Amino acid sequence: MTMSHPLNAARPTRRSILKSAALGSAAALAAPYVKSTYAAGSLSIGVWDHWVPGANNALTKLCNEWGAKNNCEVKIDYITSQGEKDKLTAAAEAQAGTGHDIMSHRDWNIRIHQSNLEPVDDVISQLIKQYGPISPVAEYLAKFKGSWRGVPTTVGSQVKPCCSRFDLYQQHAGIDLRAMFPADESKWDKANTDKWTWDAYVESAQKLFKAGFPVGLPMGQTSDAVDWVGALFNAYGVVMVDAKDNIKINSDETRQAMEVARKIMEVSPPEVYAWDDAGNNRWLISGKGSGIMNPPSAWAVAKRDNPTVAQNCWTHPTPKGPKGRFVGQLPQFYGIWQFSKNKQAAKDLLLYISQKDAVAQLVAASYGYDLPSFKSMYDLDTWKTVEPPIGTVYGYPPRGDEQTSMAGAPARAEVGAQIYNQAINTVMISKFTQGHEKLDDVIKWAENELEGTLRA
Numbered sequence: 001m002t003m004s005h006p007l008n009a010a011r012p013t014r015r016s017i018l019k020s021a022a023l024g025s026a027a028a029l030a031a032p033y034v035k036s037t038y039a040a041g042s043l044s045i046g047v048w049d050h051w052v053p054g055a056n057n058a059l060t061k062l063c064n065e066w067g068a069k070n071n072c073e074v075k076i077d078y079i080t081s082q083g084e085k086d087k088l089t090a091a092a093e094a095q096a097g098t099g100h101d102i103m104s105h106r107d108w109n110i111r112i113h114q115s116n117l118e119p120v121d122d123v124i125s126q127l128i129k130q131y132g133p134i135s136p137v138a139e140y141l142a143k144f145k146g147s148w149r150g151v152p153t154t155v156g157s158q159v160k161p162c163c164s165r166f167d168l169y170q171q172h173a174g175i176d177l178r179a180m181f182p183a184d185e186s187k188w189d190k191a192n193t194d195k196w197t198w199d200a201y202v203e204s205a206q207k208l209f210k211a212g213f214p215v216g217l218p219m220g221q222t223s224d225a226v227d228w229v230g231a232l233f234n235a236y237g238v239v240m241v242d243a244k245d246n247i248k249i250n251s252d253e254t255r256q257a258m259e260v261a262r263k264i265m266e267v268s269p270p271e272v273y274a275w276d277d278a279g280n281n282r283w284l285i286s287g288k289g290s291g292i293m294n295p296p297s298a299w300a301v302a303k304r305d306n307p308t309v310a311q312n313c314w315t316h317p318t319p320k321g322p323k324g325r326f327v328g329q330l331p332q333f334y335g336i337w338q339f340s341k342n343k344q345a346a347k348d349l350l351l352y353i354s355q356k357d358a359v360a361q362l363v364a365a366s367y368g369y370d371l372p373s374f375k376s377m378y379d380l381d382t383w384k385t386v387e388p389p390i391g392t393v394y395g396y397p398p399r400g401d402e403q404t405s406m407a408g409a410p411a412r413a414e415v416g417a418q419i420y421n422q423a424i425n426t427v428m429i430s431k432f433t434q435g436h437e438k439l440d441d442v443i444k445w446a447e448n449e450l451e452g453t454l455r456a
Contacts, residue, residue: 042073043345046093046100048086048156048332049078050366052300058365059155059353066352072345081106093337101340102350105333107223108417110142110150117149118336123347124148127354127374135373137329137406140413150333151350152373154362157331159371159398160227163284163299164291165213166314172211172290173204181316183384183391185399193400194320198235201319202263209267213290216283217264218275219430221423225275227328228293228318229425230407233257235321240419241411241450249446256322258432258439265433273434285309293318293328295369296393303388311388316395317402329404331373368393418453 045063050056056078067074077100079086087109093099094116110117128134134152142150166177180192205215218225233240236257239248265272269283281298283289287309292298302310318327336346352358359372364382372378378397386393398404407425408416419425428446431437437445 041342041345042075043067043102043342043349044075044077044100045102045334045349046077046079046086046089046104048104048106049080050155051297052366052369055155055362055365055370058361062353062358062361063349066349070345070348072342074349079104097339099337099339101342101346102334102336104153104156105150105335106156107330108141108413108420110333110335111144111413111417113335114144114149116338118338118340118343118346119147119149120151120336120347120350121148123151123351123354126351127151131356131374132376133374135329135331135375135404137404137409138331138333138373140406140409140416141331142333144413150335151354153332153334154354154359154370154372155332155366157371157373158295158329158369159396159404160224160231160293160295160328160330161315161318161396161398161402162291163294163296163313163315165284165289165309165312167312168208168211168213168290169204172213173207175200175204177314177316178391181314181395183394188400190400193317196317196319198232198260198319198321202260205264205267208290213288214267214269215264215291216269216275216280216289217272217293218277218280219265219268219272219426219434220275220279221426222275222277223330224277224280224294225426226407226420226423227330229261229429230420231293231318231326231328231405232260232321233407233425234326234405235319235323236260237321237323239410240408240424240446241415241454243410243412245412245415245454247447247450247454249450250443253323254443255439258429258442261429262433265429273430284313295371296367296396297369299392300367300369307388310392313392314389314395315393317398317400320401325400325402326405327398327402329398329406331371368396371397415453418456419450422449422453424449 060076063074063076079089090103094113138152142148164177169175169177208214217228237253238257241247280292280294284292284298285302285306287306299310299313318325334350336343340346356377359377360380362370363380368382368386383394383396408419424446428442431442432439
């Protein structure tokens, strides 16, 4: 996973690091926070270094507040994801059995380090009692044999819905996205939102291409590409490997989804096959693109670099398919190492910064980029008020009938991690569209690759 940083360079070591690591890894509260019996001491945290200026400061403030209340010194190290430094740091600490008490983990990293992480079922249980159901994607990635090994963070967690130029869609495709998805879910009309299908997406993409403003959906092997294709596949009911290790990729559903992808690639910039996770951001910011599927990072940078683009952006749900409307989600997690000497303090801190008032501060500091894993928190003011234009990122949290999804599911997570990190779904489309291979041959190739993941 990458964080869709609009300024990041490509990180070529990502897949090889994760693949080798995956293969080698064998009562509502009466008050928002309840202090435990311990006091004093120190606690160290290794945290993903946020790309949004000032976002780190919000987390530091919360940790220092908790530390002052509990007589505990909190030491925070912000670790960049460029070059996968955060994941390499976690791997080194796990091997050495020493380091931070708490470490942040992206995408599949909880699974990779599950045997070295302290169970956090008590923290998760309290949060669910307070805030209701948790994201199924978070559960898929962080719950192992019935036990949670990570607490979903707000910081850095994201989904990848549509971010579209509403002016271009109105002018060239005849679609009023703001009327279809206004910045007030109570005003959404199902008869209208149901019109936003993958067929409608293809038709509008064709019109925008003819007008000189193509959509920009990456087709490389990094997370932005894998995630939007995963959402498309889910919308058509594609299953690569099921939970019982049955390979299901050879199906009518797969053929339908591949045909949709082919039509989109026909009206896409040819360079999408070579884009890293910054490519689609740059495409929208440049003013050449009419839409991408991404967190609000491109819009946030456009505010600085191309305000005309920013004021015409609208974030809204993904298209709907025969099996529903799905959006790719990449949550982050905090894990407590088993070698931590202050585990109760660590749990209490994680509970503290997971409260809704704390989450509101983190969301505000990131201009709505950071996303909690509890749908009950999607009513925060930030998504209603950031601008320009007002309401532009209201549709970023999954609303209406939009469901979160993870490419690689519903396979066992150990298998899913390999499917994801090998980018089997985007490679299939590249072979079919750029390589002009026959669809049956592509599906046969995918079957062979999936057999390999099961053997591994």
